[in-house]
Amino acid sequence: MKLDSMYQDVILDHYKHPHGRGLRTGDAEVHHVNPTCGDEITLRVRLSGETIEDVSYEGQGCSISQASASVLNELLVGKELAEARRIQETFLELMQSKGKIEPDDAMEEVLEDAVAFAGVSKYPARVKCALLSWMAWKDATAQALSEGKTA
Amino acid sequence: MTILPGLLDTEAIRKDFPILDRTVHDGKKIVYLDSAATSQKPRQVLDALNEYYERHNANVHRGVYTIAEEATALYEGARDKVAAFINAPSRDEVIFTKNASESLNLVANMLGWADEPYRVDHDTEIVITEMEHHSNIVPWQLLSQRTGAKLKWFGLTDDGRLDLSNIDEIITEKTKVVSFVLVSNIMGTVNPVEAIVRRAQEVGALVVVDASQAAPHMPLDVQALQADFVAFTGHKMCAPTGIGVLWGRQELLEDLPPFLGGGEMIETVSMHSSTYAPAPHKFEAGTPPIAQAVGLGAAVDYLTSIGMENIARHEHAITEYAVRRLQEVPDLRIIGPTTAEDRGATISFTLGDIHPHDVGQVLDEQGIAVRVGHHCARPVCLRYGIPATTRASFYLYSTPGEVDALVEGLEHVRNFFG
Numbered sequence: 001m002k003l004d005s006m007y008q009d010v011i012l013d014h015y016k017h018p019h020g021r022g023l024r025t026g027d028a029e030v031h032h033v034n035p036t037c038g039d040e041i042t043l044r045v046r047l048s049g050e051t052i053e054d055v056s057y058e059g060q061g062c063s064i065s066q067a068s069a070s071v072l073n074e075l076l077v078g079k080e081l082a083e084a085r086r087i088q089e090t091f092l093e094l095m096q097s098k099g100k101i102e103p104d105d106a107m108e109e110v111l112e113d114a115v116a117f118a119g120v121s122k123y124p125a126r127v128k129c130a131l132l133s134w135m136a137w138k139d140a141t142a143q144a145l146s147e148g149k150t151a
Numbered sequence: 152m153t154i155l156p157g158l159l160d161t162e163a164i165r166k167d168f169p170i171l172d173r174t175v176h177d178g179k180k181i182v183y184l185d186s187a188a189t190s191q192k193p194r195q196v197l198d199a200l201n202e203y204y205e206r207h208n209a210n211v212h213r214g215v216y217t218i219a220e221e222a223t224a225l226y227e228g229a230r231d232k233v234a235a236f237i238n239a240p241s242r243d244e245v246i247f248t249k250n251a252s253e254s255l256n257l258v259a260n261m262l263g264w265a266d267e268p269y270r271v272d273h274d275t276e277i278v279i280t281e282m283e284h285h286s287n288i289v290p291w292q293l294l295s296q297r298t299g300a301k302l303k304w305f306g307l308t309d310d311g312r313l314d315l316s317n318i319d320e321i322i323t324e325k326t327k328v329v330s331f332v333l334v335s336n337i338m339g340t341v342n343p344v345e346a347i348v349r350r351a352q353e354v355g356a357l358v359v360v361d362a363s364q365a366a367p368h369m370p371l372d373v374q375a376l377q378a379d380f381v382a383f384t385g386h387k388m389c390a391p392t393g394i395g396v397l398w399g400r401q402e403l404l405e406d407l408p409p410f411l412g413g414g415e416m417i418e419t420v421s422m423h424s425s426t427y428a429p430a431p432h433k434f435e436a437g438t439p440p441i442a443q444a445v446g447l448g449a450a451v452d453y454l455t456s457i458g459m460e461n462i463a464r465h466e467h468a469i470t471e472y473a474v475r476r477l478q479e480v481p482d483l484r485i486i487g488p489t490t491a492e493d494r495g496a497t498i499s500f501t502l503g504d505i506h507p508h509d510v511g512q513v514l515d516e517q518g519i520a521v522r523v524g525h526h527c528a529r530p531v532c533l534r535y536g537i538p539a540t541t542r543a544s545f546y547l548y549s550t551p552g553e554v555d556a557l558v559e560g561l562e563h564v565r566n567f568f569g
Contacts, residue, residue, distance in 0.1 A: 002176065003516045007567070037508055037524040038532065038539040060538045062508030063568070129508065 005119030006126070007063070014113070015063040020073035024056040028143035032136040034128050039065045043136040045144050050081050055137060064117075064126050069133035071114045076137065084141075087111065088134055095121050095130055153551035155472055157464040159457065161550045167193040167453075168548055179518030182556045187336055187497045187544030188522050189386045190367060192450075196389055199449035203442045211441055212415060212432075226441050229448030230431070236451045237381065238372040239398055246397040246404075246431040247444050251363040252286035254382035254397035255330070257434060258359050259290040260410040262328060263298060269357070269407060273299030275327040278356070280305040280313055280342075281534055282335045285527040287361045291330060300327070307534050311338040311487030315346055322350045330359035333376075334368070337528040337542065338487025339470070339497035341365075348377050357403075363387060366396075367454075367546070368495055369463040373398050385443065390450035394443035397434070404430035411436040454547075462547045466496040469545045473498055473554045477543075480561050486531070486540050496545035499526070502561060505568045507541040513564045514541075519557060 023029075026044025033040045039061030046054040055076055057069050076084045090110045094101055099122030101107075103115040120130050165171050168191045173181045183191060209219035211226045234242040248254045262271045271277060277291050277300050295302040303321055306314045313331075322329060329351045334341050344360070351358045360378040365371055367388035373381050380403075385394040399407075409416055409427055413436035418426040427433045454462065471491035477483055482503035488494040502510055507523035514521055522542045525532045532539060543557055 003513060003567070006512065012568075038529065039508075040538070060506075062506035064508070123512070126508070126512070 006123060008116040008119065010113050010116035011067040011120075012063065014067035014070040014074075018066060018070035018073075020054075020056060020077065021058065021070065022056060023058050024054055026054065026056060026140070026144070028140045028147060030136050030140040030143065032132055032139070034061070034065070034132055036125075036128070037062070039129055039132055041065070041069060041133050041136050043069075043133060043140050045137065045140040047081070047141075047144050047148070052076050052079055052081065052084055052141075057133060057136075059133075061132065062126075062129055064120055065129040065132045068114075068117065068130045071112075071117075072133050072137060075112060075114060081141070087114075088138060091117070091134060092131065094118055095127050097121050098124070153472065153555070155468040155551055157468040158551075159461060159465040159547055161465075161548055164457070165548050165550075167195065169194060169197075171548060175518050176516055182517075182519040182553045182560075184543040184545065184549070184553065184557060185520050185522045186367075186546035186549070187364060187387070187526075187542065189392070190389050190546055191548065192391065192446075193389055193453050195453045196391070196446050196449045200391060200442055200446045203445045208442070210438055222441060225445045225448070226439065229444040229451075232448040232451045233396055236371070236455065237366070237396075237398055238374050240374060241401055243430055244398055244401050244404065246399065246434045247439050248395040248397055249393055249440060250386070250395040251361060251382045251384040252290075252395075254380075254384075254395050255287050255359070255361060256290045257397055257410050258328075258330075258380050258382070258399075259294045261407040262357070263294050264408045264410070265406075266408075269327070269403075271298050271300045271327045274325065276301045276303055276323065276325040278303050278305070278322055278326050278329040278331075280331045281307050281530050282311075282313065282338065282340065282342075282528065283330075283332050283530075284336050284361065284363070285529070287330055287332060287359075288530070301325075305331075307531070310489070311335075311340050312493075313340070313342055315343070318346065318350050322347075322354055322356060324354050326351070326354050326356040328357045328359060330361065332361040332364070334362075334364035334495040334497075335487065335528070335531075336364045336497065337499050337526040337531050337540065339364075339495040339499075339544075340487055341493040341495060343493075344376055344378075352377070364495060364497065368459075368466055370459040379403055385447040385450065388447075388450055389453055390447035391443045393440045394447045396447075399430075401430070404434070409433050409436070413437045415439070457547060465547055466545055466549075467491055469549050469551065469554065470494060470496045470498070472551050473543065473545065473557075476554050476558045477561075480558060481565070483561065486535055486537065496549070497542060498544070499540035499542045501537055501540055502564065505564060507539045509568060510541045510561070510564050513567050514557070514560045517556070517560045517563065519560045521557075 041059035366383040511523035
C-alpha cells in the first residue's frame, strides 16, 4: 500500500518515542507555524563554538512534523555546524524532489533515519510538515550566531 | 443500503456531477466529504459556462453588437436569478463580487469611508463572534486598527453555540455594526439570528450576515433575516469559483461610498472628479466575472429545481445519521453540537490524539476526501484547546453510504496508528 511509503516504521517510531523532546536552555529560540494546518514548533539551539550542543523543542502537529523534529535532534546534536548544514541541505533537496530522488548509499549515509521521509516528498501538502522543524532549526541557528557576534 | 426519511434521490442527482464517478488510488471511488470547502459542480453549470464562452462571450454593458447584448443579458439575468433566490426586494441590491471574503471586505471598507451616521470611528464598536471564518474577522480587525474602533465578540459555549448571555454588554449604544456567521463553517452551528438582530436594531447598529455556509444548504430569505447586508459565495453552491454576492439594503447602497474605483462603476469622469453609477454597478468596478456569474445563475436554477427545502431536509437526515454513527467511533469527539438540531451538515471532530493531518491522509488512501486543519477558524480551535480538527461536510449529493464509508475509514485510521 502506498501509505506505507509515507508512514515508514522509522517515522512512526520517532513519532511515538521522540528523541530530545522538551525545551532546555539555548542560545536562541524560535516559534514556527504551518499556517495551513496549525502545526507549531518552539525550538531552541545551544552552540558551543562551531558545535551544536543541543536542539530542544516542543510542539504540536502531525506524525510527520513531530517525527521529523525527533530525527533532526538525533542527527544534528553533537555535529559541527558545517556538517549540520550539509545534512539540512540534503534533507531539503530530498523533500523537494517530489518523489523523484531515490536515496542512494551516499545520501543514506548523510541522512541516516531521515531518508525514511523520501516517501513524504510525493505528497506536496505534507512536505511542509516534514520541513517545519528544519526551517526552525536554520532560523534559530542564524539567530544564535548573530546574537553571539553582537554579544 | 440505509434509507432515511427525507433523503433526496441521490442516485439521480449524482448523475449530474461527473466528478463523483472519479476513482483515485487504484480504483477507489471518491467519497467527497468536503463540500463546506467547495461544492462539486453539476453538468448543468459546466454546460452553461461552456455555452457562454462558445456562443456569447463579450464584455458586458459596452458593446452594441449582438453577442455583447447577449452577454449583458446573461450577466444581468444571473443577477435576477440570485435576487429571486434570496428573496431580495430589488435586483439592484445584488452586488457581484469575487467571493464572500471580498463581499465582507467591501462592507468593512464602505463603513470605514462612510460619513455619519454610518461611519465607524474611534468612538464606536464593532461586534463579531468567536466562531467566525477568518474572512469575517480580519476585515473587521483591519477596520478597527485603521479607525480606532473597538472590536468585541461573542464567546462560545462548551457545546459549540454562541454565548449570548451577555448580549446587552456586547452590543451597546456604541455598536455601529454587528457581523456574524449564519452557519459555522467549522462546527455546523446554526446561529439564532433573531435574538442578535433584535438587539442590534435596538441600538441602531447595522447587521451583516455571513451566509456562505447557509445559502447552499437552506432557503435564504434576506427580508426574513432583517439584516442590512448578507454575504455569500458561489463556489460552495454548485457555481464556479470567482463569483460571490453581497446583498445590501437599497438605501444603504445609495448612501454608502464606493470602495474600488474603475470602469463600470462611474457615471461621468473628468480629470478632477467623477460621479458614480447607481448600485449595484457603483460597487462593481472593472470587468466583472461574467462567465462565473452566468454559472452562478445556472447553479441557482439547478438548486431551485431540486428545492432548497428538500435539500435542507436531505442534509438534516444525513447529519442526524452522521452524528449518531460518528459517536459510535471510540475516542471520537465532535467539536460543536452533538445533535442535528440547529446545525448544518458540517461536522468537525478529533480522534483520540491522532493528528487530523494523519487522519486525513489515511482516509485519502481510501478515496475519502475530508478537510483537516483549523478551517480558517483558528479561534474556535483555540477555544476548545485543540490544534486542528478533521471535518466532514455533506451536500445534496451525499449519501448514508458515504457516512458509513467514513466511519469504516476512521476504524482503519485507528488501527493504523493504534
